[in-house]
Structure formats: structure tokens, C-alpha cells
Amino acid sequence: MVVLITGANGQLGQAIQSISGNYPEIDFVFCDSSKLDISNLKNVEQIFAQYKPNYCINAAAYTAVDKAESEPEKAHSINVIGAKxxxxxxxxxxxxxxxxxxxxxxxxxxxxxxSAVEVPYSEEDIPNPTGVYGQTKLDGEKAIQDTFDNYYIIRTSWVYSQFANNFMKTMLRLASERESLSVVNDQIGTPTNAVDLAEVLVKIICHTELAGAFGIYNFSNEGKCSWYDFAKKIFEINNIKIDLKPIPTSSFPTPAKRPSYSVLDKSKIKNTFGIAIMNWETRLKTIDFSVITEKKP
Structure with missing residues (x-):
């Protein structure tokens, strides 16, 4: 079985590389953006003809949420044209x-x-992105759905790991440079470990008996927190002493508006593929912080 990975040098791409040795039955082909530019149709055709994959995991994306507001064409090229x-x-x-x-x-x-009961977002909820990044990712989903049926679209949130650039690594870097730090506490979601996401993708591929269960799925770790809670736990686990202050989003304006609540309902993916999902705090404690890399996506 040949599985082609786009965006191989990004956070998820590196996470998949880190577990690839556990699956000798799969021939993983890792392509970074210098080898495979998904916005270039001829390049895509050439790579597919060369490696003849059975599956393709698209880990390539334009993810600079704020920068996308001033680079909508670039975000569209990767997130929409690339997906199509x-x-x-x-x-x-x-x-x-x-x-x-x-x-x-x-x-x-x-x-x-x-009734004031929180209701996480399910796959059936109607999307309504508020910025260029979210809109291009939604348009990319639609481009795939309009093209063919043999797809799994996995919506995830707050991805972090020891690889590439992410919130966890930014917090650790800032803590080494400052004595105090302010982090927003009114945006609620769920951190997702990139290696857990990688394992789920491979598990879906290996579930050959469920080959027809195509569609949209949500995946993140379990639980919920604010960015402030996430930062606090990162520092606590690493015994880092820093003056951490919670602030409202209004005190930290950004070019792109973030969802104030984006907890995802994982019932569908758990029930379909028999996946057990670890709580985000429990998962964070398992990170080997001594091997954190500085490799850029």
C-alpha cells in the first residue's frame, strides 16, 4: 500500500513521519512543497504518475490565520486550488x-x-467562517466534495506537537525570553496533538473494511480549555515560573477574528472507527519536551 503525504515538512507531515516506522505494511511517500506544489496541477499529476499512491493525505495548507487577511490569493491558491x-x-x-x-x-x-448547555460543533452544523483562512478551508472542502466521493475530510483544532511551529513551542520560547506573559482566556476549544491526528489518519487507512465510510469527520483530543488554560498547563508541566495573566480577546486585537468557541463533537469518528481519544491534558503530559525540534514548516 502506497500512501502519499503532501506538506511533509509541516507539523502534521513531520508527525506522520515520526510514526511511519510503526507501519511496515505501508510505503509512505513524503513530499514537501519543493517537491510537490499542490497548487500546480501538472506537478500533482506528475507525482501521482511517479509514485502511484493508493491514498493521499493532504497535510499541505496555508495556515497563517492573520497573514491570510492580507494574502487571500495565496491562501486560496493552496487551500482551495490545491485541494481541488x-x-x-x-x-x-x-x-x-x-x-x-x-x-x-x-x-x-x-x-x-x-438551556445554557454547551453543544460542541458536529459535522452537520452549518459552517460560517469569519476570516480568509476559514473561508478558504471551507471552499477547499467544497471543491473536494464537488469533485468526487472518495474522500475523508477531517476537521481538527489547535494542533500542537514537538514539531514545526505551534502554540506550545511559542509559549516555551516566550517563557525563556520574558518574565510575564498575557494570553487570551475567552476563546474556548481543544488542543490536538499532531501525532494523535497522524495515528487517526493511518487508522482510517488501515480500516479497509470501512472503505466506504467516506465523508466529513471531526477530530481533536477530548476536553476543552482556553488558550490561557493551555499555556498555564504547558508551564506547569515544565515547572516554568512565569507571571501568566489572562486577558480578553478585546485586549489582543488581531487581523483575523477567531471563533470564541470551537469545541468539536467527536462522536462520529469514535463510533465509525472505534477510536479512543485521550484528554488534552493527559496527552500534553506525555510529550517529551527534551526532543522538541526547531524545524520550520
């Missing part, structure tokens, strides 16, 4: 596509019902 190119070539080649999407397809405004 992969879907078209997958369709022609009989390849199954696993595509990573985001909680940013939602506006985050429906955190409570009339």
Missing part, C-alpha cells in the same frame, strides 16, 4: 483522499443552547 487539484487527480487515479480541515470553518457563536 488533489481531488481531481485522485479521482482520475482511483486514489482515496484524506484532507485536513479546521474548526475555523465555524464562527464560534453557538456555544450554548437556550
Amino acid at each position: 487539484n488533489l481531488a481531481e487527480v485522485c479521482k482520475k487515479s482511483g486514489v482515496v483522499l484524506l484532507h485536513i480541515s479546521t474548526d475555523f470553518v465555524f464562527d464560534g457563536n453557538r456555544s450554548v443552547t437556550l
